[in-house]
Amino acid sequence: MFLHRQVIDVGIFAKLFGTKERRLQEQKYKIGMAKTRGGSLSNLKAALYGAKAIDDALFDRLEEIFIMADLGVDTVVKFTAALRAEVKKRAITVPRELENIIVDKMFELYLQGQIVDANIPYVEGGLTVILVVGVNGTGKTTSIGKLAYRIKAEGKKVMLAAADTFRAGAIEQLKIWGVRVGCPVVAKNEGADPSAVVFDAIRLAKAEAYDVLLVDTAGRLQNKVNLMKELEKIDRTIRRELPSVPIVTYLVIDATTGQNGLSQAKLFNEAAKVTGIILTKLDGTAKGGIVLAIRDELGIPISFVGLGEKLTDLEQFDVEGYIYGLFADFFD
Amino acid sequence: MAFENLTSKLQMTFRRITGKAQLNGSDIDEMMKDVRLSLLEADVNYKVVKDFTDEVKELAMGEKILKGLNPGQQVVKIVNDELVKLMGGETALVNFTSNRPYTVIMMVGLQGAGKTTTAGKLAWFLRKNHAKKPLLVAADIYRPAAIEQLRTVGAKLEIPVFDKGIDIDPRDIVKLALKRAESDGNDLVVIDTAGRLHINETLMDELVDIKKIAKPEEILLTVDAMTGQDAVNVATAFHAALGVTGCILTKLDGDTRGGAALSIRKVTGVPIKFSGTGEKLTDIEVFHPERMATRILGMGDVLSLIEKATEEIDEHEAMSMMEKMMSGKFNFVDLLKQMKMIKRMGAFSGILKMLPGMGAIADSPKIDDKQIVYIEAIIHSMTEAERKNPELLERSSSRRNRVASGSGRSTTEVNRLIGMLDKQRQMMKRMSQMNPETAEKAQSGMLPGLGGPIKQTPGKGKGKGGFRI
Numbered sequence: 001m002f003l004h005r006q007v008i009d010v011g012i013f014a015k016l017f018g019t020k021e022r023r024l025q026e027q028k029y030k031i032g033m034a035k036t037r038g039g040s041l042s043n044l045k046a047a048l049y050g051a052k053a054i055d056d057a058l059f060d061r062l063e064e065i066f067i068m069a070d071l072g073v074d075t076v077v078k079f080t081a082a083l084r085a086e087v088k089k090r091a092i093t094v095p096r097e098l099e100n101i102i103v104d105k106m107f108e109l110y111l112q113g114q115i116v117d118a119n120i121p122y123v124e125g126g127l128t129v130i131l132v133v134g135v136n137g138t139g140k141t142t143s144i145g146k147l148a149y150r151i152k153a154e155g156k157k158v159m160l161a162a163a164d165t166f167r168a169g170a171i172e173q174l175k176i177w178g179v180r181v182g183c184p185v186v187a188k189n190e191g192a193d194p195s196a197v198v199f200d201a202i203r204l205a206k207a208e209a210y211d212v213l214l215v216d217t218a219g220r221l222q223n224k225v226n227l228m229k230e231l232e233k234i235d236r237t238i239r240r241e242l243p244s245v246p247i248v249t250y251l252v253i254d255a256t257t258g259q260n261g262l263s264q265a266k267l268f269n270e271a272a273k274v275t276g277i278i279l280t281k282l283d284g285t286a287k288g289g290i291v292l293a294i295r296d297e298l299g300i301p302i303s304f305v306g307l308g309e310k311l312t313d314l315e316q317f318d319v320e321g322y323i324y325g326l327f328a329d330f331f332d
Numbered sequence: 333m334a335f336e337n338l339t340s341k342l343q344m345t346f347r348r349i350t351g352k353a354q355l356n357g358s359d360i361d362e363m364m365k366d367v368r369l370s371l372l373e374a375d376v377n378y379k380v381v382k383d384f385t386d387e388v389k390e391l392a393m394g395e396k397i398l399k400g401l402n403p404g405q406q407v408v409k410i411v412n413d414e415l416v417k418l419m420g421g422e423t424a425l426v427n428f429t430s431n432r433p434y435t436v437i438m439m440v441g442l443q444g445a446g447k448t449t450t451a452g453k454l455a456w457f458l459r460k461n462h463a464k465k466p467l468l469v470a471a472d473i474y475r476p477a478a479i480e481q482l483r484t485v486g487a488k489l490e491i492p493v494f495d496k497g498i499d500i501d502p503r504d505i506v507k508l509a510l511k512r513a514e515s516d517g518n519d520l521v522v523i524d525t526a527g528r529l530h531i532n533e534t535l536m537d538e539l540v541d542i543k544k545i546a547k548p549e550e551i552l553l554t555v556d557a558m559t560g561q562d563a564v565n566v567a568t569a570f571h572a573a574l575g576v577t578g579c580i581l582t583k584l585d586g587d588t589r590g591g592a593a594l595s596i597r598k599v600t601g602v603p604i605k606f607s608g609t610g611e612k613l614t615d616i617e618v619f620h621p622e623r624m625a626t627r628i629l630g631m632g633d634v635l636s637l638i639e640k641a642t643e644e645i646d647e648h649e650a651m652s653m654m655e656k657m658m659s660g661k662f663n664f665v666d667l668l669k670q671m672k673m674i675k676r677m678g679a680f681s682g683i684l685k686m687l688p689g690m691g692a693i694a695d696s697p698k699i700d701d702k703q704i705v706y707i708e709a710i711i712h713s714m715t716e717a718e719r720k721n722p723e724l725l726e727r728s729s730s731r732r733n734r735v736a737s738g739s740g741r742s743t744t745e746v747n748r749l750i751g752m753l754d755k756q757r758q759m760m761k762r763m764s765q766m767n768p769e770t771a772e773k774a775q776s777g778m779l780p781g782l783g784g785p786i787k788q789t790p791g792k793g794k795g796k797g798g799f800r801i
């Protein structure tokens with residue numbers, strides 16, 4: 001799970017193919033991510049193996065490949081600059097040798113010299129509230145269903161709160177997930193104050209000694225001031241009810257999202273401090289590279305990835321697996 | 333090493349190439365680098381950007397710098413015009429059938445793109461503007477509570493929803509729905525299908541089958557405006573499987589630049605027909621290539637505003653309206669015209685700011701379409717004489733009551749409208765006597781009628797403040 005700089009230097013490939021389980025997990029990411037024929041990063045291998053020299057043309061090509069993965073213009077520029085510097089420093093001339101450097105640098109970009117822990121930071125011996133936020137349609141409600149299933153499997157007592165009181169059918173939708181997982185759902189009527197739902201749910205969860213309360217919120221575009229204020233209010237309500245314990249806030253980002261993901265992360269983080277990102281829909285052809293830009297620019301880590309619509313289609317984020325997925329074609 | 337704000341970078345380039353008589357090759361090259369970055373930042377597909385900038389470069393090469401125009405502006409104009417041309421073009425909005433009792437529209441797209449909401453909006457839009465009698469069909473049996481959602485949408489809009497629960501194949505739902513449409517006399521059927529990945533063969537096959545069954549006049553791909561580079565893959569796959577007839581870009585009320593619109597159009601040739609601009613069920617607009625071009629390019633400059641002005645508003649109409657307003661003889665007939673103008677241009681149209689008293693509207697969150705409808709209803713319930721001579725209504729409460737019951741609105745609303753007209757007349761009269769500077773100050777704080785003074789919210793973009801139904 002954790003990865004130190006030193007470990008990377010030992011050799012990323014040894015690490016990648018270390019154990020059978022790891023290999024299996026990588027396989028899962030690959031299934032999720034490598035379906036784009038002729039698009040995106042599938043060209044990386046071709047670019048490196050086809051090039052005669054490390055020149056501007058090759059860097060242009062690399063830039064294209066990274067942009068196509070939605071890494072974000074600024075991050076790509078920064079990243080290719082770092083690559084150029086490294087090539088110069090190590091006096092590398094054979095394109096294929098770039099392979100290692102790219103993977104290495106990508107790890108560096110994500111880890112930033114820190115130990116990144118994707119585990120849910122539970123509150124010991126008390127109620128952990130997990131607030132799930134994001135723009136419309138990214139997969140918040142589905143991810144809550146999957147999270148609840150996962151947390152319950154760890155032997156914890158889980159409750160859901162239907163604080164999306166706005167979107168038609170949202171409460172009903174969460175209730176169906178509640179039935180599937182087998183956990184209670186606290187809800188009021190459509191149109192009710194979301195903070196009031198959260199308030200009631202926390203009181204009930206505390207009274208009945210629940211371990212985890214997952215709060216579903218309405219999708220909102222980050223530039224809508226009123227709606228972001230509403231979110232701040234929900235966040236305040238939780239903090240008031242549970243002073244001096246950390247609140248877990250997950251921002252759900254759809255892997256198809258482009259540059260706007262950055263703006264989402266920035267503004268949601270301002271309204272309710274974001275603990276980590278859930279990157280959904282990685283089972284499609286989009287790579288969700290914008291999360292690397294988010295990590296790069298805002299320091300927010302990725303906690304989980306969504307790989308389908310079933311209860312079990314949620315994986316803890318694993319940077320090795322993810323980067324492996326991005327560069328899957330290297331290893332065919 | 334990271335880029336500064338690209339717009340300011342562009343401005344720098346403009347400055348460098350200002351003051352020359354002709355654009356030379358290296359100027360254009362320099363310019364195109366910036367345009368390229370701007371487009372990439374707007375999420376336009378990498379390959380599309382490449383082709384596009386190459387094409388525009390050739391175009392610009394032949395151009396002389398027009399007198400009175402800043403060369404930088406002219407390049408932007410060329411780029412902008414090209415974007416508009418690419419995303420626009422002659423296409424029928426919706427092809428209605430003539431050889432069977434109903435027209436069928438099929439909504440398709442990825443999960444979470446906004447199909448269900450948009451299906452409702454579209455049915456509402458076509459009922460309102462084309463006097464259609466729509467039936468919404470719930471063919472999403474997969475997502476929990478999807479049917480529930482469509483039912484709620486239908487109920488809010490008072491549009492019937494056909495559903496058969498989730499224990500039935502979507503193909504059969506569609507078959508039954510078409511029969512129902514025929515027997516109930518619905519001349520428009522909008523099918524809400526489940527969101528699916530373009531690489532899920534089983535589910536794509538389901539859509540192909542539904543297409544065979546329903547023979548839709550329109551297959552509309554719903555795409556989230558925030559989509560990044562993958563938009564091309566998605567659109568290409570849906571188009572290849574189904575022969576998509578149009579695209580709807582949703583969530584355009586966000587702060588995304590929306591480059592997906594350009595990518596999709598350029599790669600598949602599928603026209604963008606509508607845009608979703610909010611969470612209210614009336615927040616749907618016909619797609620405006622000009623606005624989209626400006627947005628993608630990230631340069632809403634005066635030039636395009638003036639262009640738009642001449643395009644979207646009949647100058648005569650505007651002038652005579654202005655004279656009327658200034659003279660203080662502004663009556664309900666004029667107000668109605670004004671409303672129609674606003675409606676036609678969209679509340680955010682830059683031109684609105686040029687109309688006296690309208691500055692505040694232009695900067696305010698979108699005017700509720702509903703309110704305009706209500707105001708229209710009230711005015712339509714007045715007699716010809718009352719419309720031209722508002723005093724008649726001011727003096728007689730029985731007239732006001734009659735108008736209220738005729739329009740189905742409350743007397744309070746009728747009174748408010750009369751008050752609003754009066755205020756506007758007085759303000760205009762005063763303004764026509766002021767010097768221009770004071771006049772500007774006077775209008776900025778005040779919006780006659782329409783829900784009182786508008787609170788300005790900080791930030792840019794449109795649709796701030798989440799005015800929901």
Ligand SMILES: Nc1nc2c(ncn2[C@@H]2O[C@H](COP(=O)(O)OP(=O)(O)OP(=O)(O)O)[C@@H](O)[C@H]2O)c(=O)[nH]1
Nearest residue numbers: 136137138139140141142219281306307308443444
């Ligand atoms: N393929 C795939 N689909 C997903 C994934 N996560 C969610 N979805 C689908 O995306 C759609 C939207 O998911 P929701 O959970 O309703 O999204 P939401 O963010 O709660 O939506 P709103 O509450 O309307 O803002 C549904 O059809 C989900 O089944 C994923 O990881 N992969």
Ligand SMILES: [Mg+2]
Nearest residue numbers: 140141164170
């Ligand atoms: Mg939801």
